[in-house]
Amino acid sequence: MFAAIRRWAGRPTAPQEGERPQIDLWRLHALFNNFKRILTLNNAVLEEMAKMERALGGEYIFDRAFLESSVSTxxxxxxxxxxxxxxxxxxxxxxxxxxxxxxxxxxDDILANNVHALADEAVLPLDAIGWEHEPLVGMDLVCLAELRNHPGIAPVDGFVVTAEGLRALAGNVPPSSGARADDGQRAGETRAALTDHLRNLTKRCAGAALTATLTLVGGDEQPLREIGCCRIDVDGERREALIATLRGEVPLVPANSRIVLADDRQSSGNAVQEPEAGAVVALLAHALEQIAHAAAIHATDQSGLANLCLFVCPQPEALLKGTIHTRVGSNDALAATDGLVVDAAPADGAAGDTYLLRRTHPFSLLQSRIAPRPNGHRFADQRRASDAAGDQPHLSRGSALLAPGLLQALAKTAMLLERLFGAPLDIHWQLWADGACRIVRLRPLAIAAGAESAPAAGQPPEAVVLCQGGQSGQAGVGAGPVVHVNEATDPETFPPGAVAVARTASPDLTPILHRAAALVTEFGSAAGHLATVARELRLPAVFGLPAALALLPPGTEVTVDGGEATVYAGAVAELLRYGAQPMDLTPQDREYRMLRRLLRFIQPLNLVNPEAPDFSAEGCRTFHDIIHFCHEMAVDELAHFQERRHELGALCIRPLALGLPMDIRLLDIGGGIQPQAAPNPLPEQIGSLPLAAFLRGLLAPQAWDTAAPSLGMRDILAGMPRSVGLLAAPADTLGANLAIIGAEYLNLSLRMGYHFSVIDAYLGEDSSRNFVYFRFAGGFADQERRNRRARFIARVLAAMEFKTAIKGDLVTARLKLADTAILQEALVALGALTASTRQQDTNMRSEADIEDRFADFAATFLTAFRQPHPAARAGGGDEAR
Amino acid sequence: MTTATDGAAAPLRILILDDEPIVCKRLKPAFQKMGHEVETFTDSNAALARLREARFDVVVTDLKMEGADGMQILNGAKDSAADTQVIVITGFATLETAKESYRKGAFDFIAKPFKLRDILDCVKRIEDKRRGLPTEAER
Known part of the structure; x- marks a missing residue:
């Protein structure tokens, strides 16, 4: 490296006697060493992160030691x-x-099973709950919160008072981890938070009672245990709250406790009036404090408050209440067949119905037991039962309480929850008087001993393998009809519970994964973005399964075994029954939960826009944020070191002899320029793989073969502030196109005309580390034309399967984890794009120009990315649009 | 998919030893699915005692454990029945430990984390070897 820097720093003439050396070689050495170290370490961290994340999918056998060593590394x-x-x-x-x-x-706290660092939250609304909160609130509430992101029946609204909140409210219980000096302040803050959340809840569900459920969140070996459940009603006339115990192993409050709110207006003899919203909230808050005290007493007798939480949700008037057992249990009325059992009963306690449905799409009704209704019974739709079955059979006394649509929606939601939870569930739902159906509670379903026998040897005897191969992205079993999808598929048209089959694992398919029962792609890897999403959703997924589109025609009923990377014909009952096989890694496993919690602070990338105000050290919330921030800052530093680091002297950067009206200066950090190159290297003397590819496109004659732009006065005026800004820049930076290059690396900052682009690329031997990042902004024409050009560029990038974001005239795009050859082709195209768009904004007069330009460009430069029409591939494809 | 039930092959008797229960919990059903008989241990001394009283075709053992370590288990397994095949799994793989394992007669040495498929293939090779079939490498 030092020798290389000495070469870069070489000046045509030696410094004169007594003149200060113009280049501080040692500092320069350190500068580039640090830059290279950041790149190398970043790639190593990304690789480790990907390894950890892939372990979630169930393909790997790992233990706690792996988690500890991964975090440490x-x-x-x-x-x-x-x-x-x-x-x-x-x-x-x-x-x-x-x-x-x-x-x-x-x-470190997560690895030590210590939740104190997260436990500061005294009150957590359901929509703020994520996997990292699992030790505080339990996996049931994590899954209930996750349900908000999926189509189907929504979860009940609500919030959780954590153990920390209960401790603060109860006041007299010693904390498990050292006394707090500010207990009084903490109690005040908790009460304020409780009041805020109660106010919001009562605003959204005015007049509704509340249900408060106290749960012991299981440790590693203990299941969730409900300690007790209360209903809190506010009596407006008496200005009092009534707490009634609904169920539980211990009563949380004495039978039918009453809390009366002191109210001056009552004593002054005012007529009975509707309570103010504030008074209702105060009554409810008092009631919850009573329950917190009861919880504290219970905890003192038991294991301490550390693992208790109180879930508070509204309880409006319900028409129907029921449960769903996602597997048939020995106590279920319809125990003869495998399936999913839905119970529904009127809230008044009258006899209810039981339904048995398939566990897979379309969740058909297999069997039902309908209770006769008394004559005059009012159904949920307000119609009344009668004996007159003739022309209105839906009003007869034997009519089911649940319509088929609602039954199927309940079944879909239940199966999604089972997948998220990783075990069969007992789910409670309610249909409220306002017509809303909500999931209110879920618990692991106790399956009778012996029902979970060992999996059968080998593949199911009658199963026909349709295709096999590729990589397992997420283990598990899913079944349904095949639907072909691509980037253009409207997620809303994708039938929930179907099996999505795609050619490429495009990130654009993400919304479809929220609806699918399984995913199969022909191309793409288990290390890609879509695989990460599949693991986040625990969606059975196979990547890189050859000829999947042809072998799995639309409409075919299939069963996908994600762990075995195999697709079977039809719904294979045996596989589906043992879907959550004991060998699978599920949220029931401590290591799974720990890994998922660890990843929440390692993997997500929140800092994506360097121009955003929170793009700062303080804004970093995960390790990924930190390394991304460091990478961006390091590139920025190198791009500007001549202005910022005067002590480094005037570095003699070598100009590239392009033979074009543009100036690119080269800064070689090792192997970027061939040793025998001239002082002004020629394009063919470039040793940097990514820059050589980029130059091939940039120098292609077709890329420069465009009509001269026609500039109107409006364009000149629109460009004025930009051109003035550029002219005001220091002379040495005006038009300075800097390429920092290594044998496998390129960071190119380009100003062409009046636009600015950055290309950052790494093409090494290990394709999992390779990436191309492209950023483009600016232009000379009016805003609309600049935006059109941005849309044209985004169109080209999307055709190359870049993950692209567009904001006004700013385009950012990233392509990674692709073959080196594909990335090289992408760089060739980016070179051509740079040349052909140099002033194309001025030509973008209409929307139609975007497609015309794209067609011309694609015909010349995107042939490597051209894909056959799906219909031609799949023999008349039936893709969801 | 070929399984232990194909042909006339008898199921293998497999002992799994790892002080991390998750490893035993996941490997046991995977081998059972192949048709084999499986016993699991998280305590190495108990596993060693079991090896003295019963014969196993395959032993899958962790390397670093409290009590008897993986090398002692490897020796114990070979002392009890020389044709017992031992697969060593470890999260602390080094060239030295791998060499030592092979020198003491280990059938394979697998670094954690590993793919479930890798260890299933490993047992499949043992099965083929016992049946006198050419292994994948020999084909």
Whole structure:
């Protein structure tokens, strides 16, 4: 490296006697070493993260030691990245160390089964609950919260008072982890939070009673256990709250406790009036505090408050209540067949119905037991039962309580919850008087001993394998009819519970995964973005299964075994019955839950826009954020080091002899320029694989063969502020196109005409580390034309399967985990795109120009990405649109 | 898919030893699905005692454990029945431990985390070897 820097720094003439050396070689050496170290460490961290994340899918056998060593390795590297960035930037990012330490502490707490770092939240609304809160609130509430992101029956609204909140409200229970000096303040904050959440809840569900359920969140070996459940009614006339115990192993409050709110107006003899919203909230808050005290007493007798939580949700007037057992249990009325059992009964306690449905799409009704209704019974739709069955059979006394549509929606939602939870469930639902149906509670379903026999040897005897191969993205079994999908498929048209089959694992398919029962793709890997989404959803998924589209025609009923990377014909009952096989890794396993919690602080990337105000060290919430931030800052530092680091001297950067009216200067960090190259290297003397590919496209004559742009006065005026800005820039940066290159690396900052683009690419031997990042902004024409050009560029990038985001005239795109050859072709196309769009904004006069330009460009430069029409591939494809 | 039930092959008797219950919990049904008989242990001394009283075709053992370590288990298994095949699994794989395992007669050495498919293939090779069939490498 040092020798290479000496070469870069070589000047045509030696410095004169007594003149200060213009280049500080040692500092320059350190600068580039730090930059390279950041790139190398970033790639290593991304690789470790991908390994951890893939372990969620069930393909790997791992243990706690793997989690500990992975966290340790990643954390050490992230710390090293932060250190290297500070070394590179003269300590301009010191707050990174604080963020690093906070995240590291959280991770160590998770590994030690210590929830204190997260337990600060006294009250958590359901929509704020994620996997990281599982030890605080239990997996039932995590799954209930996750249900909000899926189509189907919605979960009940509500919030959780955590153990920390209960402790603060109860006041007299010693905390399990050292006394707090500010207990009084903590209690006040908790009461304020409780009041806020109650106010919001009562606003959304005015007049409804509340249900409060106290649960002991199981440790590693203990299941969830309900301690007790109360109903709280506010009596408006008496200005009092009535707490009634509904169920539970211990009564949380004395039978029918009453809480009366002191009210001056009552004593002054005012007529009875509707209670103010504030008074209702105060009554409810008092009631919850009573329950918190009861919980504290219970906890003192038992294991402490550490594992208790109180879930509070509205309980409006219900017409129907019922349960769903996702597997038939020995106590179910319809126990003869495998399936899913739905019970429904009128809220008044009258006899109810029982239905047995298939566990797979379309969740057909297999059997039902309908209770006769008394004459005059009012159904949920307000019609009344009668003996007159003749012309209105739906009104007869033997009519079912649930319509087929609602039954199927309940079944779909139940199966989704079972998949998320990883075990059969007992789910409680209610149909409210306002017509809303809600899931209110779920618990693991106790299956009778012996019902869970060992899986049968080998594949099911009657199963026919339709196709096999590729990589397992997520283990598990899903069945349904095949629906072919692609990036253009409207997710709303995808039937929930069907099996999605796609050619490529495009990130655009993400919304479809929320509706599918399983996913199969012909191309793509288990390390890609879509596989990550499948694992997040625990959706059985197979990637890279050859000829899947042809072998799985639309409409075919199939069963996908994600773990075995096999697709069978029809719904294979045996496989579906043992869908959650004991060998699978499920949320029931401690290691799974721990890994998922760890990943919440390692993997998500929240800082994506370098222009956003929170793109800062303080804004980093995960290790991924930290390394991404460091990478962006390191590139920025190198791109500007001539202005910022004067002590480094005037570096002699070598200009590239392009033979074009543009100036690209080269900064070689190792192997980017061939050793025998001229002082002004020619394009063919470039040793950098990504830059060589880019130049092939940039220098293609067809890319420059466009009509001269026609500039109107409007264009000139629109470009004025930009051109003035550019002219005001220091002379040495005006038009400076800087390429930092290595044998496998390219970071190119380009100003062409009046637009600015950045290409960052790495093409090494290991394709899992490779990426191409492209960013484009600016232009000379009016805003609409610039936006059109941005849409044209985004169109080209999408055709190359870049993950693309467009905001006004700013386009950002990323392609990774693709073959080196594909990435090289993408860089060739980006070179051509750079040339052909140099002032194309001025030509973008109408929307039609976008498609015309795209067709021309694709015919010349996107042939490597051209895909046969789906209909031609699948013999008349029936893709959902 | 070929399973132990194909042909005339008798099911293998497999002992799994790992102090992390999750490994035993996941491997046991996977081998059972192949048609084999499986016993699991998380305590190495108990596993060693069991090896002295019963003969196993395959032993899958972790390397680093409290009490008897994987090398002692490997020795114990070979002492009890020389044709017992031992698969060593470890999260602390080094070239030295791998060499030592092979020198003491281990059939294979697998670093954790590993793919379920890898260890199933490994047992399949043992099965083929016992039936006198050419292994994948020999074909």
């Amino acid at each position: 990643i954390a050490n590297r992230v710390h090293h990245v932060a250190y290297s960035l500070n070394a590179l930037t003269a300590n301009r990012h010191v707050p990174l160390y604080d963020r690093y330490q906070e995240i590291r502490t959280l991770l």
